[in-house]
Amino acid sequence: MALSAEQKDFAARLGHDFATPALLQEALTHPSVATPNRKDNQRLEFLGDRVLGLVMAETLLAADQTAPEGQLAPRFNALVRKETCADVARAVGLGTVLRLGRSEMLSGGRRKEALLGDAMEAVIAAVYKDGGLEAARRLILTHWGDRIANVEADARDPKTALQEWAQARKLAPPRYVETDRSGPAHAPVFTIEARLDSGEVERASAGSKRQAEQAAARALLTRMEAGTHD
Template identity: 45%
Template sequence: MTDIHLTTAWLVETLRHEPNDMAIFERALNHPSMDGPNYQRLEFLGDRVLGLVVSTWLYERHDTDPEGMLNSRLASLVSRPTCAAVARELGVAPHIRLGKQARDDGSADSDNVLGDVMEALIGALYRDGGFDAVRSFVYRVWESRLEEMDRAPQHPKSALQEWAAANRCKPPVYSVTNRSGPAHNPHFTVRAEIPNRDAAEAEGSSKQEAEKAAAQALLEKLQ
């Protein structure tokens, strides 16, 4: 089979959707280093569609979570590293069309490129198959990640970082406001702050423990 036939077969198997307009999927796989239409506009669309699908899913699945927790979960599930990881699992890289320099630079294995192409494919699927096709695909492919998130409580510092990103805030800043006790048994007070938003303090027997407690305290204030 030709490359286009291989790509078409892969798309059908991966998306579980028979393309009506193969050209839009070809565009989703075209890197900007190639001549002609590339994935950037579809990536813009796919990013929003993915966010809507996952937001609705979280809203329905976690019906008691406050807004802050939903934002934190959403930020993790639609992040570029997550989209890139999904792309790797699905075998997207061999189907991306790259210019010579981009190929030589290893762009096909870049989180940025893989994440963008994954979103572009979602945008193409939305345009070609509609919202239900996208929802079916995302629910199937992202399910294990959502289950893992439900099983494993997220570290408060990671959750706070994702909350800040989801709410378009500056990253959290941690500072030691007090240190007491002897060297063999120190006691720390740490302030966690999201600049121009809010802050909280907490204590611990190590700096790391105090930072974790401060992050948790700030998350509870924000939620």
Template identity: 55%
Template sequence: MSNAKTKSAREFEERLGHDFAEPGILERALTHASYTAGRTKSVRDYERLEFLGDRVLGLVVAELLFRLYPDANEGDLAPRLNALVRKETCAEVAEHLDLGAYLRLGPGEATAGGRKKAAILANACEAVIAALYLDGGLDVARGFIERYWADYLKTVSVTPKDSKSALQEWAQGRSLPPPVYEETERTGPDHAPSFCVRVTVEGFPPAEGGGTSKRAAEQAAAEAFLAARNTTP
């Protein structure tokens, strides 16, 4: 599919149900870095918008979970939040929106199937959230997220991920190596040991957790890592 066949940003605007005061911000949200190669500096990609959209998504989803589960503690909410804001979920929302058909890609990326690549779709989805936020404010962005994340909010309440699984998915969603767990201390008698475990993810400060079993300590370490990141990197 060539860029000549790309659907217009105006069509996508209608699909989103928001009339942009600054249409250019939506065009930028739909522009992949490959499209800007060889063009003037005024043509910018969605990278900075993606950064902002990720944070807006995290804030809105955290608020929704906070209100939906008034009795849940942080340990219950953190894995739910992680599952809802991960790249895979964003990519699925993008597919539902047929967002790939509206992306501006360079010829090479378009030929290579960029419109269906999960990483590109997820990043563009976050950029679109940022565009909605910047153009219409938090209420507009919240409305979009509430609409397209509604089913995920229902599902995640049934089977929230444990902390290790959530951290594994967090790392995978950012194309990082798997988390590494290291036992740093073991104390107490053999019949009642206590473990301390450190978890490390490439490029981030490690986190530690303790427990009466190595598995429990690993879960605690993963939970501490996610809490430090607020599960919205």
């Protein structure tokens, strides 16, 4: 089946001309709209995750030939995690061409982080199967771009860093408490407080609990490391 005009535009944004259009269509098909004659993207997602991991591992090793595994691992994790894949998906407009079931669309599926991240991995696999590893590598290096160059600044997971900060001072691990949830059901906004047993608290809001927790942890860690806590 030929690509639709929207799918052709998306393929152009990716920078890949599909010899087998069905691969891209499969990558864009969420399980909520799959049928016996229309495969969903879960198998491609599985493959794409591994292709992304291989390319990133090779890229990081080539970029820093002296870094030990302990430095490479957090950089790698920052580049392949679901949030990063979802960011790339948003940048290329993947959500606009996803094929979703009605209930998934009504619940804001085109903006869901996990759904976008999974679909981006499936697209990587589609390119890999269509054009080989070099085509997949070009796609990844093009669209991850500055994220690779700036990974050192992004590699430190705020929740992990805050927990390590607390442990080093013999404090209990931080707690994360949802204090508010607003917005419509298809696009909720979560407000989370990061709390230390010593009494310090920072609050953040985001479209997912994980993002709000990370933002609250980052704010609290910044405050504690700056020595501005009361």
